Amino acid sequence: MSMLKPIPSLLLALAFAAPAALAEPPGLGKPIAETEIKAWDIGILPDGTGLPAGSGTAEQGAKIYAEKCVACHGEGGKGGISAALVGAPPIKSIDATKTVANFWGYSTTVFDYVRRAMPWMSPRTLTDDEVYALTAFILAQNKIIGDNDVMNAQTLPKVKMPNADNFIIKFPDKI
């Protein structure tokens, strides 16, 4: 029996040694620079938090649209090989066609989405001014804003989307 006695104390020693061993970093990777984080940190909140400087109008957006978007989204945004960006067919069932105008809850999502995902073949190539202009174009074509309204970090969050009140927010105080 006396042979087994050292075992509990050995286990204890190991138990105390383990956290110290875990605290050692594995020596992989390197700290990320703030500027590198910024390039990925492009989320925009419904209240406009995160919107960059810059501005654009529907007229400017129409020109960019004709160059970079029309091939897929069709003349005037009415749809082509890709989704219609203009038009609001009524939502009568879960299978209804959901568009920016009949479904999207926040105007700032248009900016966020176009900047991060479009044009489909070369996302993240648009300047912030171009994205504001395209956002203005899409909203104006849908008659959600006027043709001459300037979209920027102050005006865009104030644009209320037609479907904004039809979402059920589970934790309203969290947004």
Ligand code: HEC
């Ligand atoms: C090569 C084809 C192509 C081009 C060019 C293109 N898009 Fe798209 N776009 C798509 C596809 C495909 C989707 C659907 C993506 C998905 O559902 O994941 C889409 C989705 C969208 C949506 C969301 C529509 C919705 O109701 O869900 C918007 C807004 C949009 N594009 C804007 C633009 C703008 C603005 C441009 C020009 C800068 C552009 N797109 C250029 C293919 C394209």
